[in-house]
Amino acid sequence: MNNIQSINTTQNINILQILNIYRLETKFEWLKSIRNPAFALPAILFPALFYTFFGVLMNQHNPQAATYLLCTYGTFGIIGPALFSFGAGLAVERGQGWLDIKDASPMPGSAQIVSRLLVSMAFSVMVLVSLGIVAFTMTGVSLSLVQVLSLSIILVLGGLPFCLLGLTLGLLLKAESAPAVVNLVYLPMSFLSGLWIPITMLPNFLQTFAEFLPPFHLSQLALKVVALDAGGSVVHHIVILASFTVIFFILAIMAFNKKSVS
Amino acid sequence: MQLEHTYEPHIHPHVIASVYGLSKSFAGKKALDNIDLEIKSGQVFAILGANGAGKTTLINILLGRLNADSGDVSVFGVKAGSLQAKRQAGAMLQVANLPETLKIKEHIQLFQSYYPHPMDYQKVINYAGLQDMQNRYSKKLSGGEKQRLLFALSICGNPKLLFLDEPSVGMDVAARQGLWQAIRDLRAKGTGIVLTTHYLEEADNLADEIVLLKQGRIIRKGSSDAIKASISHTTIRFSRTENHHVFKPLPAVVNVQLVGKFIQIHTENVNQTLLALLSAYPNIQELTVSSAGLEEAFLHLNAEGK
Numbered sequence: 001m002n003n004i005q006s007i008n009t010t011q012n013i014n015i016l017q018i019l020n021i022y023r024l025e026t027k028f029e030w031l032k033s034i035r036n037p038a039f040a041l042p043a044i045l046f047p048a049l050f051y052t053f054f055g056v057l058m059n060q061h062n063p064q065a066a067t068y069l070l071c072t073y074g075t076f077g078i079i080g081p082a083l084f085s086f087g088a089g090l091a092v093e094r095g096q097g098w099l100d101i102k103d104a105s106p107m108p109g110s111a112q113i114v115s116r117l118l119v120s121m122a123f124s125v126m127v128l129v130s131l132g133i134v135a136f137t138m139t140g141v142s143l144s145l146v147q148v149l150s151l152s153i154i155l156v157l158g159g160l161p162f163c164l165l166g167l168t169l170g171l172l173l174k175a176e177s178a179p180a181v182v183n184l185v186y187l188p189m190s191f192l193s194g195l196w197i198p199i200t201m202l203p204n205f206l207q208t209f210a211e212f213l214p215p216f217h218l219s220q221l222a223l224k225v226v227a228l229d230a231g232g233s234v235v236h237h238i239v240i241l242a243s244f245t246v247i248f249f250i251l252a253i254m255a256f257n258k259k260s261v262s
Numbered sequence: 263m264q265l266e267h268t269y270e271p272h273i274h275p276h277v278i279a280s281v282y283g284l285s286k287s288f289a290g291k292k293a294l295d296n297i298d299l300e301i302k303s304g305q306v307f308a309i310l311g312a313n314g315a316g317k318t319t320l321i322n323i324l325l326g327r328l329n330a331d332s333g334d335v336s337v338f339g340v341k342a343g344s345l346q347a348k349r350q351a352g353a354m355l356q357v358a359n360l361p362e363t364l365k366i367k368e369h370i371q372l373f374q375s376y377y378p379h380p381m382d383y384q385k386v387i388n389y390a391g392l393q394d395m396q397n398r399y400s401k402k403l404s405g406g407e408k409q410r411l412l413f414a415l416s417i418c419g420n421p422k423l424l425f426l427d428e429p430s431v432g433m434d435v436a437a438r439q440g441l442w443q444a445i446r447d448l449r450a451k452g453t454g455i456v457l458t459t460h461y462l463e464e465a466d467n468l469a470d471e472i473v474l475l476k477q478g479r480i481i482r483k484g485s486s487d488a489i490k491a492s493i494s495h496t497t498i499r500f501s502r503t504e505n506h507h508v509f510k511p512l513p514a515v516v517n518v519q520l521v522g523k524f525i526q527i528h529t530e531n532v533n534q535t536l537l538a539l540l541s542a543y544p545n546i547q548e549l550t551v552s553s554a555g556l557e558e559a560f561l562h563l564n565a566e567g568k
Contacts, residue, residue: 013378035363097357106348107376
């Protein structure tokens with residue numbers, strides 16, 4: 001029992017190899033997602049379709065309404081891939097036992113999270129591009145370059161709390177029920193945050209309730225760029241989004257620990 | 263520690279992982295009870311047992327995915343599940359499905375990147391017998407092909423210690439032979455292999471050492487031959503109308519059973535019993551003599567003390 005050999009010296013891995021793991025993990029996470037039409041098509045096309053319907057066809061060429069809805073459907077659009085890639089995608093792979101294989105391998109656990117984060121950001125960019133195409137070709141929306149860049153940066157980075165919410169759901173939910181549950185979170189939360197129809201058209205008590213929903217605050221930050229927001233301060237929205245990010249992060253860690261024990 | 267062991271592991275098998283006094287309970291129920299075992303380089307170590315005997319729990323503890331309640335677990339002299347241990351090991355666990363929209367070669371490339379000294383891509387493909395399907399999406403794989411891919415992923419890192427949990431489930435005969443050959447080749451190169459299986463033929467063919475688990479305890483440990491020999495009886499079988507009780511007093515008889523129209527005698531000494539049997543009853547029909555296979559030994563041991 002004393003002759004167990006440790007050959008540790010040969011098992012070191014350098015920083016380039018580590019970066020390569022993250023690169024490949026992200027590349028293959030991307031290929032995995034983009035090749036899966038059940039994920040990629042609704043993620044990219046639904047926001048643009050909804051926007052075409054509500055922001056273009058139903059809105060009789062009012063550029064201000066089209067601009068307003070561009071911001072809220074943009075918010076709606078980036079939440080989808082964040083929730084589904086983490087929530088449903090992770091729950092399915094976990095249910096298959098696939099994550100056990102990854103867990104037994106020396107892959108750094110964070111590579112899995114970082115790759116999904118980057119991929120859902122890439123999907124956010126595609127959602128915004130498709131919305132932008134609709135907005136600039138079919139409506140009278142006119143935005144300066146600074147406004148386009150600010151909106152894009154706000155919405156792409158604003159996906160973070162929803163990635164963490166998705167991560168929590170993905171660690172807790174069963175594979176079979178995950179897509180349905182994620183939709184049950186995603187769609188009502190979007191509606192109640194005023195992403196489908198402007199918040200001011202909702203009854204008063206729902207407008208108050210929206211204060212407690214993270215998508216409302218992200219959409220308000222986006223609307224601030226085009227000066228169509230409801231008037232709360234930038235700091236107020238950022239503090240609330242940051243708080244939700246911390247809460248979801250803690251929940252995700254609790255969910256992860258619960259998973260490891262069972 | 264002698265240096266040449268590192269270079270010629272296949273010549274001097276040495277302990278690469280060990281478990282002493284290991285116990286683990288789930289909700290007060292003992293899943294593993296005071297287990298001792300040593301896994302050596304260049305050897306196949308088979309863990310046999312019925313469902314619920316503790317095989318998967320034992321593997322998960324060796325992988326560091328579960329913590330032991332008590333006892334020492336050491337893998338390459340470090341903590342099971344530590345990065346140093348993981349980088350020298352590979353694991354093929356039971357998986358329902360792989361991410362469907364990646365190709366076989368992409369899965370392998372990704373897993374190669376996890377290890378400091380990955381196995382050459384072509385070698386992985388050859389070991390796993392995946393030459394003809396490198397561009398196939400994992401969605402389109404049969405059960406046996408999926409197992410071959412999982413095997414490929416488990417050896418991507420050139421493991422010195424390889425865990426195979428029911429590796430040949432769903433494989434056809436040819437694929438299973440290929441897997442066995444790959445296991446033998448890896449063993450010859452010095453890889454220590456921990457194998458759990460339902461197919462006793464598989465353990466019989468491959469294992470240098472076998473452990474029989476029953477309700478979390480090791481009920482037998484040794485080589486395949488030693489375990490078979492420990493069920494030291496041979497079976498003599500014949501058809502005869504005589505009452506089977508008359509055969510009990512014959513020398514070296516362990517027991518006598520009536521199986522359909524056959525009488526079956528278990529003996530500790532086949533020569534003595536046969537000699538006495540044939541001189542007393544020269545006209546018996548359909549005589550066969552067989553020694554216990556691993557399967558029989560396993561069933562016998564598993565039934566013991568119930």
